[in-house]
Amino acid sequence: MLSFGFPVMSQTCPATALLFDLDGVIIDSMPLHTQAWELYLKRLGKWVPDLEKRMHGARNDQIVSAFLGESLTPAEIFEHGAAKERLFREMMQPLLERHIVPGLREFLAAFEPLPKAIASNAEPANIDFVLDGAGLRGFFAETVDGHQVAHAKPFPDVYLRAAELLGTPPERCIVFEDSPTGVEAGRRAGMRVAGVGTHQGSLEGVEIMAPDFRDPRLAAWLTRELERC
Numbered sequence: 001m002l003s004f005g006f007p008v009m010s011q012t013c014p015a016t017a018l019l020f021d022l023d024g025v026i027i028d029s030m031p032l033h034t035q036a037w038e039l040y041l042k043r044l045g046k047w048v049p050d051l052e053k054r055m056h057g058a059r060n061d062q063i064v065s066a067f068l069g070e071s072l073t074p075a076e077i078f079e080h081g082a083a084k085e086r087l088f089r090e091m092m093q094p095l096l097e098r099h100i101v102p103g104l105r106e107f108l109a110a111f112e113p114l115p116k117a118i119a120s121n122a123e124p125a126n127i128d129f130v131l132d133g134a135g136l137r138g139f140f141a142e143t144v145d146g147h148q149v150a151h152a153k154p155f156p157d158v159y160l161r162a163a164e165l166l167g168t169p170p171e172r173c174i175v176f177e178d179s180p181t182g183v184e185a186g187r188r189a190g191m192r193v194a195g196v197g198t199h200q201g202s203l204e205g206v207e208i209m210a211p212d213f214r215d216p217r218l219a220a221w222l223t224r225e226l227e228r229c
Contacts, residue, residue, distance in 0.1 A: 016226055018111065018167035019159055019191070020140075022120035024198045025180030027130050028099045029092065032058065036088040040080075041067065056179050056199070059121040061150035085123050092097065096133050101198060103213030108139045110219060114226075118161040119175075121153050121182075129197040142166060154181040156189035163189070174225060180204070192225065194218065 019206070023029045034052045041048060048054070048067050058190035060081040068080060090101065091105045103194045116139055118127055130139040142165040148162065163170050175186035175193045183205045186193040193207035202209055210218040 017115045017117065017163065017166045017173045018176065019119045019162050019173050019186075020107050020176045020180060021116050021182050022122045022127055022130060023116055024101075025176050025196045026101060026104060026118070026136065027096075028101055028198050029088075029130075030090050030199050032095070032099070033088055036091055037063075037067070040084045040087055044068075056181075058181065059146040060123055062152065081123070087106040089126065089129050090131075093133075096130070100134055100136075101196065103215075107137075107213040107219065108136070111137070111222065115166045117139050117142040117144060117162040117166055117170065119144045121158070123147075124166070124175055153179075153185035154188070156185050159186055159189040159191060163191075174222065177203070177206070193222070203204055 016149045017113040020026055021031065028112050030052065033055065034065075036053065037051055039049075041051075046068070048100060050186045051067075054066055058066070061077050062081045064077045064084075067131070072080070093137060118131070120127060120143075122145060123128050124143075124147065131140065131143070144158050146152035146158060149161050151157045155207050158169060159173070159175060163173050166173075172190040173189070175182075175189075175204065177183050177186055177193055177197055178196045178198050180203060183193050183195065187191075187205050193206045195203040195209040197203070197209055197211045208218060208221045
């Protein structure tokens with residue numbers, strides 16, 4: 001047995017893949033993303049109401065346009081987004097390990113035989129920052145971000161692309177999500193979705209809801225799902 005009572009897999013189900021969002025699932029980053037946006041906007045002399053709610057689950061170019069106006073050029077949108085993300089990484093750097101979602105490492109190790117991918121609207125630099133900085137890269141065979149597909153979440157593109165890269169049919173993929181837009185993307189991809197409640201107590205459309213990866217119900221549920229191979 002592993003920490004938190006996770007079972008070690010005695011046999012694999014090669015037709016099943018696990019797909020993970022990044023922010024709110026791998027790393028509890030929303031508070032610092034919010035702080036980084038507040039600071040960045042303050043430097044520009046701007047204030048945005050309901051900031052956290054409006055940014056949750058959206059791609060960076062969508063957030064920049066929503067916060068700073070639709071009249072920006074693509075180059076301006078990119079630079080504002082890149083500058084804010086540099087600020088976020090600077091703020092997160094000394095705090096990275098403590099923001100990894102509790103129980104994640106043990107959960108990934110317990111189900112290590114299963115192919116895994118990151119499928120996120122996050123910026124590619126942020127995905128690399130988290131996976132490399134926290135030593136998690138080896139758990140994931142593939143990473144897909146919202147800029148690699150035509151449409152970001154809530155469209156299913158990132159999850160369908162991740163499934164394609166792993167060589168797994170969508171119906172044999174299990175998604176781990178923390179936002180309504182991410183849940184919608186996973187469901188529209190024809191995948192089963194488990195909710196991780198780092199920022200809200202419940203999500204519509206998920207098959208199970210857990211506060212984090214320490215919840216023994218999550219590992220038990222996944223084990224039952226694997227038996228359906």
